[in-house]
Amino acid sequence: MPGDKNTYGALDRYAIEDRNAPEFIPLLFQKMMPQLSAHALDMQMICRILEEFAFSFGKLSYPFNIGASFLSGVMPCLYYAKNTIPQETIGKIIAGKIILANGATEPTAGSDVFNMQSTATPTEHGYLLNGRKVFITNAGIATHSLLYVKDSNTHRIELFLVDLKQDGISVSASFNKTGLVDSSLGEITFTGITCTENDRISQTKSGREIFAESMCWERMGLSAVHLGVIEYILLSCKEIAEKNNTHDQSTWQRMAKIGARLKTLKSFLYDAEPHTDVMAKASMCKLLSSELFIDTANMLPGWIGAEHLSDSYMREFILDAPATSIYSGTNEIQHEIIAAFFRIKNDRGR
Numbered sequence: 469m470p471g472d473k474n475t476y477g478a479l480d481r482y483a484i485e486d487r488n489a490p491e492f493i494p495l496l497f498q499k500m501m502p503q504l505s506a507h508a509l510d511m512q513m514i515c516r517i518l519e520e521f522a523f524s525f526g527k528l529s530y531p532f533n534i535g536a537s538f539l540s541g542v543m544p545c546l547y548y549a550k551n552t553i554p555q556e557t558i559g560k561i562i563a564g565k566i567i568l569a570n571g572a573t574e575p576t577a578g579s580d581v582f583n584m585q586s587t588a589t590p591t592e593h594g595y596l597l598n599g600r601k602v603f604i605t606n607a608g609i610a611t612h613s614l615l616y617v618k619d620s621n622t623h624r625i626e627l628f629l630v631d632l633k634q635d636g637i638s639v640s641a642s643f644n645k646t647g648l649v650d651s652s653l654g655e656i657t658f659t660g661i662t663c664t665e666n667d668r669i670s671q672t673k674s675g676r677e678i679f680a681e682s683m684c685w686e687r688m689g690l691s692a693v694h695l696g697v698i699e700y701i702l703l704s705c706k707e708i709a710e711k712n713n714t715h716d717q718s719t720w721q722r723m724a725k726i727g728a729r730l731k732t733l734k735s736f737l738y739d740a741e742p743h744t745d746v747m748a749k750a751s752m753c754k755l756l757s758s759e760l761f762i763d764t765a766n767m768l769p770g771w772i773g774a775e776h777l778s779d780s781y782m783r784e785f786i787l788d789a790p791a792t793s794i795y796s797g798t799n800e801i802q803h804e805i806i807a808a809f810f811r812i813k814n815d816r817g818r
C-alpha cells in the first residue's frame with residue numbers, strides 16, 4: 469500500500485475494518501465538511517483537499533460520497549441560502565451533521581435535466597412539491613436533500629432544501645450495484661410536501677443557473693477525486709513492480725503513458741490562470757479524468773497480473789471505472805459543452 473501523504477491534514481489512513489462500523493460514514497462527513505466548507509470560496513483548495521482525501525483512501529466510493537454531497541449540496545446552500553435558511557441549519561450543514569443529497573435526475577430527465585416533471589405549486593403559505601428523483605447519491609444516508617422542481621405557474625426551475633424525514637417523502641432502499649459499492653444510490657419520492665419561502669434556495673438566482681454552477685464545482689471536484697484515486701493505483705503498480713524486481717519495458721511504458729496524462733491533467737486542473745469559460749474547463753477536466761480512470765482500469769489486467777487483481781483496491785477500481793463516465797453529466801454531455809466552447813471560438817480554440 470503506498471505511503472501516506474497528508475499535506476492538508478484532511479486525512480487519516482482508515483483501516484478497512486473501521487469502515488464497516490455503522491458510525492463510519494457519518495463521522496467521515498463530520499470530519500470532511502468543516503474542512504471543505506472553510507474553503508468554499510477557493511475551488512483550487514477544495515480540489516486539493518478532495519484529491520488528497522481520495523489518495524488517502526485509494527478508492528472512489530467514500531471520496532465520491534463526500535465530494536458529491538459537498539459540491540452539489542453544501543456549496544449551493546453556502547452560496548445562496550446563507551441568509552434564508554436558519555443559522556442553526558447552516559451550522560449543522562457545515563459541521564456535517566446534516567447530510568445533503570442532491571435531487572435533480574428524473575426517469576425522463578437525466579441528460580436533459582430541465583425536462584423535469586417534478587413541480588412546485590405556489591400556495592398561500594409557500595409551496596406544495598410533488599415528484600420523484602432517481603439515481604440519488606447518498607440517498608440512504610442523507611438527512612436532507614436539495615430538490616430541483618418546476619414552478620407549475622411560471623415554469624421557472626426552483627431549488628428547495630427539504631428534510632427527508634417529513635411526511636410525504638419516501639426514500640427507496642439503496643440499489644445493489646457492481647461498482648461504487650460503498651456509495652448509497654436510491655430514489656426520493658415526494659407527494660404534496662409543504663415548503664416555505666425560506667426553504668427556497670433559488671431566490672436570488674434561478675434553479676437553472678444554480679444547477680449549472682453546481683455542476684461546474686462538481687465536475688472540477690470529482691475530477692480531483694479521480695486523480696487522487698488514479699495516483700494511488702499508479703503508486704501501487706510501481707510498488708508491485710519494484711517488489712517483483714520487474715524490468716520489462718512494457719510495465720514502465722504503461723506507467724509512463726498513465727503518469728504523463730495524470731501530470732498534464734493535474735497541471736490543467738490547478739492552472740491558476742483564469743479560464744475564459746469555467747464551464748468548458750470543468751467539462752474538460754471531468755471528461756479527461758474519467759477517460760484516464762477507464763483507460764487505467766482497462767490496462768490493469770495486463771499490467772499487474774492475476775495475483776494482484778484480487779486485491780480489493782484494484783478490483784474496486786476496475787468495477788468503479790464505468791460510472792465515472794455517467795455521473796455529473798455523461799461524457800457525451802461533456803463533449804457537447806466542450807464543442808459549444810470551440811464553436812464560439814476561432815479554429816485555435818481562442
Ligand SMILES: Cc1cc2nc3c(=O)[nH]c(=O)nc-3n(C[C@H](O)[C@H](O)[C@H](O)COP(=O)(O)OP(=O)(O)OC[C@H]3O[C@@H](n4cnc5c(N)ncnc54)[C@H](O)[C@@H]3O)c2cc1C
Nearest residue numbers: 570571572573578579603604605791794795796797798800
Ligand atoms: C453513480 C451515479 C451517481 C449519480 N448521482 C446523482 C445524484 O446524486 N443526483 C442526481 O440528480 N443524479 C445523479 N446521477 C444521475 C446522472 O446524473 C444521470 O445518470 C446522467 O445525467 C445521465 O442521465 P440518464 O441516466 O437519464 O441517461 P440519459 O440522459 O437517458 O442518456 C442515455 C444515453 O444517451 C446519451 N445522450 C443523452 N443526451 C445526449 C445528447 N444531447 N448528446 C449525445 N448523447 C446524449 C447519454 O450520454 C447516454 O449515453 C447519478 C448517476 C450515477 C451513475
